[in-house]
Amino acid sequence: MDYPQRKRTRLQSFDYSTDGYYFVTICTKNKEKLFGYIPDVTENKVIYSDVGRLVERHIQQIGNHYQNVQIDKYVVMPNHIHMIVIIGCSLQGAESNPNLSDVIGLFKSGVSRELKRKVWQASFHDHIIRTQRSYERIWNYIDVNPLVWNKDIFFC
Numbered sequence: 001m002d003y004p005q006r007k008r009t010r011l012q013s014f015d016y017s018t019d020g021y022y023f024v025t026i027c028t029k030n031k032e033k034l035f036g037y038i039p040d041v042t043e044n045k046v047i048y049s050d051v052g053r054l055v056e057r058h059i060q061q062i063g064n065h066y067q068n069v070q071i072d073k074y075v076v077m078p079n080h081i082h083m084i085v086i087i088g089c090s091l092q093g094a095e096s097n098p099n100l101s102d103v104i105g106l107f108k109s110g111v112s113r114e115l116k117r118k119v120w121q122a123s124f125h126d127h128i129i130r131t132q133r134s135y136e137r138i139w140n141y142i143d144v145n146p147l148v149w150n151k152d153i154f155f156c
Contacts, residue, residue: 014128016087016099016101016126017096017097017098017099018097019087019097020086020087020129021084021086022085022086022087022100022127022128023084023129023138024081024084024085024100024104024124024126025081025082025125025126026081026120026121026125027079027080027121028079028080028121029120030121031079031080032079033079034052034078034079035051035052035077035078035079036048036049036052036076037049037078038146038149041148042147043146044144044146046076046077046146048076051115052076052078054111054115055111056074056076058107058110058114059071059076059107062085062103062106062107065103066103068087068098069086069098069103070085070086071085071086072084072085073142074142075143075145075146077146077149078149082141082142082145084129084135085100085103087100087103100126104124108124
């Protein structure tokens with residue numbers, strides 16, 4: 001029996017352990033709103049549930065698992081997260097970098113293991129940030145994401 005092939009989401013010719021900045025989006029399984037709610041989009045604030053606080057704690061601990069990985073900016077939305085991940089040997093003098101997929105995989109499995117349930121959709125979306133202008137646009141997008149929640153593609 002032939003099974004459908006999953007679409008590859010990473011660039012095939014790119015080394016995702018290369019020093020750089022990466023914009024990552026991860027959604028919950030079935031876009032379930034597990035992480036909290038946004039009471040008023042004019043306040044730019046997410047009220048985290050217990051699960052949302054757990055996810056935030058795991059985001060903040062990513063740098064503890066990898067000395068050469070840092071989270072520059074993030075937002076935990078009701079059913080997805082956005083973050084800018086910096087990978088670089090020069091961050092802490094490490095000799096080699098982890099692959100972005102390994103970093104995100106460890107984060108996702110840590111959250112799921114602590115909750116004792118599958119939380120995430122398969123894979124994640126990434127964008128390699130190559131210019132200062134792109135970085136600033138993405139940083140601003142993350143910063144104001146709760147303000148545009150009702151227009152967000154993940155709003156259900």
